[in-house]
Amino acid sequence: MNTIKELLDGVEVEWKSLGICALIKRGQRVTKSQLAPENQYPVYSGGVTPMGYFDKFNHNPHTITITKYGTAGFVNFINERFWANDVCYCITPNKELNNKFLFYFLKNLQDFIQSQVTDAIPAHLPTEVISNLLIPIPPINIQSEIVRILDNFTELTTELTVRKKQYEYYRELLLTFPRAENNG
Numbered sequence: 001m002n003t004i005k006e007l008l009d010g011v012e013v014e015w016k017s018l019g020i021c022a023l024i025k026r027g028q029r030v031t032k033s034q035l036a037p038e039n040q041y042p043v044y045s046g047g048v049t050p051m052g053y054f055d056k057f058n059h060n061p062h063t064i065t066i067t068k069y070g071t072a073g074f075v076n077f078i079n080e081r082f083w084a085n086d087v088c089y090c091i092t093p094n095k096e097l098n099n100k101f102l103f104y105f106l107k108n109l110q111d112f113i114q115s116q117v118t119d120a121i122p123a124h125l126p127t128e129v130i131s132n133l134l135i136p137i138p139p140i141n142i143q144s145e146i147v148r149i150l151d152n153f154t155e156l157t158t159e160l161t162v163r164k165k166q167y168e169y170y171r172e173l174l175l176t177f178p179r180a181e182n183n184g
Contacts, residue, residue, distance in 0.1 A: 007145060011139060013138045014137045016134070017131060018091070018131055019131030019132065022097065023091070023093075024091055026084075026087075026090070027058060029085060030054055035052030035054055036053060037052070037053060039054050039055045040055065041053060041081055042054075042080070043084075043085055044076070044078060044083070044088050045067075045085035046068070048074055054083045057083055058082075058083050063078050063092070064091040064106060066113065066125065066130060067125070068087045068089055068125050070087060072125040073115075073117055077100070077103045089125075096137055097135070098143040100151070101144075102135065104146070104147065
């Protein structure tokens with residue numbers, strides 16, 4: 001496997017703050033009363049999963065989100081059209097950054113980002129924390145190669161998880177014998 005040193009092959013990597021190399025925008029408020037299970041678009045807010053479904057979307061697929069409140073600092077990559085609620089940052093990188101590369105880098109920083117949540121009531125992640133994160137910007141072809149490698153590992157990890165569950169199911173099925181009645 002290639003290491004970052006091999007991939008860079010002596011190329012200098014520039015670092016820029018996220019606020020300079022990406023657009024950071026909060027979503028727009030919708031309330032639970034506006035949501036319905038029959039609506040098409042998931043609404044991402046302060047949680048890890050959608051809070052419900054809305055009849056409109058305000059973001060396209062392949063958008064990076066970071067929650068501001070709730071599970072503040074959680075980094076996500078949404079693969080479908082969705083509604084970003086106002087407690088959700090949406091990150092759109094400039095052309096010098098591969099979107100998925102930026103996601104992987106931010107996901108790698110997730111513990112640090114979550115450690116920056118304020119103790120205020122309610123606890124939240126200040127915009128300046130996100131805006132000031134330093135992001136490496138290697139050449140776009142190197143970013144693409146890093147994404148390819150990490151996507152492959154993600155796919156393999158998912159496959160392993162599914163296979164493990166399948167193994168546990170069949171192990172249980174094959175090793176569960178009926179108990180003999182005690183005629184003593």
